[in-house]
Amino acid sequence: MVMSYHESERDRFDMDFFLSLFPEETEKHISDALMVLDHDGLVSVFIADAIAYITTLHPAAIRDCEENTMLKKGYQYIKEIKSLIG
Numbered sequence: 001m002v003m004s005y006h007e008s009e010r011d012r013f014d015m016d017f018f019l020s021l022f023p024e025e026t027e028k029h030i031s032d033a034l035m036v037l038d039h040d041g042l043v044s045v046f047i048a049d050a051i052a053y054i055t056t057l058h059p060a061a062i063r064d065c066e067e068n069t070m071l072k073k074g075y076q077y078i079k080e081i082k083s084l085i086g
Contacts, residue, residue, distance in 0.1 A: 001043075001057050011057045018052075027051050 004010050004017075018030045031045075031052040038045040038055075042064070046054040 001055075005057055013055045013057070015051060015053065018055075 034052040037043045044056045
C-alpha cells in the first residue's frame with residue numbers, strides 16, 4: 001500500500017486491489033489481515049457484509065515504512081564502512 005501511495009498518491013484501497021495482489025487468498029482472510037493492521041493503527045477499515053470494503057492508509061504507516069527502510073539502509077552503509085576499514 002505504501003508503494004502504491006508513493007507511485008500514485010492513492011491512500012484508499014478496495015478489496016479488488018488486494019485480490020489482485022493476492023489472488024490465492026479469500027476475501028475473509030484478507031479482511032482479517034487488514035483488521036490486524038487496523039487494530040495496530042496503521043489503517044482504517046470500513047467493513048461491509050463482513051468484508052473489508054475500503055481500507056485507508058494512515059500517515060503513521062507511511063512514516064513507519066519509510067523509517068524501517070532508512071534503518072535498513074543505515075545498517076547496510078555501516079557494514080560497508082566496516083568492511084572497508086577492516
